[in-house]
């Protein structure tokens with residue numbers, strides 16, 4: 001029996017989302033159904049709504065950063081029970097392909113295979129029309145169906161409105177620092193773009209013991225937030241050339257690790273220019289299709305630099321999510337401070353309007 005739930009539906013690129021009643025299917029044998037408590041508003045959804053990232057077919061229910069309580073499990077599910085608290089993750093994976101077998105579930109080569117991911121085999125319908133999702137889920141709805149690999153059970157004492165942010169902002173930001181860059185104590189870092197992901201790169205660098213953490217942004221409010229998350233130096237990118245500023249702060253040498261958390265060409269190239277000899281630039285922001293980056297070849301080679309694309313924090317979610325919960329519960333991981341506001345599902349368009357204005361970190365939908 002399909003279940004009727006409220007959801008925010010995208011019908012047309014550039015149009016506001018509409019709150020409507022949709023039907024979601026029962027879980028397949030390897031899926032679970034989750035009643036969501038919290039769902040974060042992420043820039044990637046905004047890029048789909050604005051047409052900068054290729055959608056998914058429309059209509060769609062977006063939203064990929066969520067947490068809630070399991071209300072139904074498929075017949076083959078053994079290690080998740082009704083009542084468990086779970087964080088949803090976008091790294092849906094098969095568990096046994098070439099990449100999964102070598103411990104790199106985030107680049108699973110079967111993640112789009114039928115039965116692994118719920119779209120294009122959609123689980124949501126609006127009348128007779130199939131509704132797609134993003135990253136294998138539809139988190140702007142009261143309930144979601146998740147493949148078993150996309151749900152990580154966490155400590156029930158962890159508040160679920162805060163746990164929601166683990167699934168995208170936290171894992172992408174902190175994960176990149178610890179899993180991909182492997183920052184060591186004393187090393188220098190720069191973070192370009194201090195939104196939800198960038199602030200988590202800043203705090204990942206703080207947790208790793210980085211010596212100097214330089215935050216770069218155009219918004220004074222985000223730079224101030226970056227200071228609270230652990231930035232030691234601030235660069236207002238509207239105030240002259242940010243590359244010169246970073247070189248000036250590092251004795252002309254540049255940083256060991258330069259992180260780009262926006263996903264555009266100029267700042268991606270700036271990240272590489274900010275990296276020292278022997279250093280690395282990590283591109284985290286999703287660069288739109290058709291955008292090519294230019295690398296100054298000679299300088300790149302002779303200075304022994306690394307340019308690294310990082311998907312979803314290079315994270316094996318089943319390991320990292322409970323670890324993030326531990327760090328939060330110990331008071332070492334800042335999540336409360338990321339949440340600028342809690343809103344209802346029906347306030348989602350206003351939440352995205354404020355994100356477009358660009359002056360706050362994260363809005364979280366709280367369902368009940």
Ligand SMILES: [Zn+2]
Nearest residue numbers: 042043044168
């Ligand atoms: Zn996201």
Ligand SMILES: [Zn+2]
Nearest residue numbers: 094097100108
């Ligand atoms: Zn796989």
